[in-house]
Amino acid sequence: MANRQRRVLVIGAGGQARDVRFVLDQLRTAGRPFTFAGYVVSDLAQLTDRDSRRDVVGDLSFLRAHRDRFDALALAIGSPDVRLQVAAALEAEFGPDMWPALVHPSAILDWGTCRMAHGVLLCPGVVGTVNVVLGPYCMVNYSCTLGHEASIGRGCVVNPGANLSGGVVLEEGGLIGTGAQILQYRHVGRGATVGAGAVVTRDVAEGATVVGVPARPMPRLRGPERD
Ligand SMILES: CC(C)(COP(=O)(O)OP(=O)(O)OC[C@H]1O[C@@H](n2cnc3c(N)ncnc32)[C@H](O)[C@@H]1OP(=O)(O)O)[C@@H](O)C(=O)NCCC(=O)NCCS
Structure with missing residues (x-):
């Protein structure tokens, strides 16, 4: 696993999501095996002009329908309560190994x-x-x-x-x-x-x-x- 490229879907599409993407891009530049694969949101209808709509690939159903399109997940949610809820639900479904540090x-x-x-x-x-x-x-x-x-x-x-x-x-x-x-x-x-x-x-x-x-x-x- 160490050197295999991992396509990372970022959960969220707002400012924090762009920050996470920045970290992923910098890691890639530094030779680490991570590639940004898009943003996923819980509700497409709630996207605003502050969100990076262009790079949103879908809502959470995308994760089930396109399991072949990603190798890892990263959270980009600023509210700890929501973070914990989303992490618990997705960890139950995809396991803890899906979330690299x-x-x-x-x-x-x-x-x-x-x-x-x-x-x-x-x-x-x-x-x-x-x-x-x-x-x-x-x-x-x-x-x-x-x-x-x-x-x-x-x-x-x-x-x-x-x-x-x-x-x-x-x-x-x-x-x-x-x-x-x-x-x-x-x-x-x-x-x-x-x-x-x-x-x-x-x-x-x-x-x-x-x-x-x-x-x-x-x-x-x-x-x-x-x-
Ligand atoms: C503390 C906090 C959670 C309160 O949020 P809130 O309930 O929406 O607060 P409001 O904006 O309604 O403000 C309520 C009152 O608290 C005061 N207040 C809000 N945040 C304050 C702070 N950090 N320090 C001192 N007073 C603060 C407001 O001036 C307001 O006082 P007033 O009623 O006399 O006008 C929020 O202001 C905060 O500090 N969040 C952290 C934000 C942050 O770190 N952002 C960076 C993102 S990368």
Whole structure:
């Protein structure tokens, strides 16, 4: 499998999907065996002008009807809740091996001690150190930093420029806004949201949304509003 070209279908067609395509193109340029094969969306009727309609090959039924047209899948969905739902459904159907970890060539971690699950996406300029744990389907966007022993749970989305200090734990389905700072050993509960630019000085409860400096809770939010 190591050197065989893998045609990758990207699930999503918006801005994050174009980011994933960019990573795939850069990996290909660097000699890694990945080729962009198109975008797939859950509902063609919901496409907007912000989506890359031209490269959409179909909806999820395409995956069943054209199993010969792809070798791998990549998630490009910004909402952790939706990410987790889509990943669970497609993993049940196509298995975990269908989801390669996609690591931009400029990302730096101590690969010897890092634990990386399937479906991970590391964007350009991610820098981390030792014993970092990256759970299935988590996404770390460009220019984020991950301190020693930082742990990112299943389906988490870490937006550009966020800094996770050493020992930070993000439980499943967390969303970290762009430029957020999370201080050392803080724990961010399952499904919690940290707003853009927040400085997290205390643990964040499950499902909570925190914003500001220092971060304080907002009323509970669920669903697409977290984008
Ligand atoms: C925290 C967040 C999830 C709240 O989303 P929301 O419920 O749609 O929030 P709204 O835009 O309705 O704002 C509600 C209030 O919170 C404030 N607010 C929103 N986000 C805030 C933030 N990050 N920090 C401080 N205050 C914030 C708004 O100013 C508004 O205050 P007001 O009622 O006094 O005007 C969202 O603003 C956020 O930060 N998401 C992360 C976005 C991101 O990382 N984008 C990068 C994508 S690559």
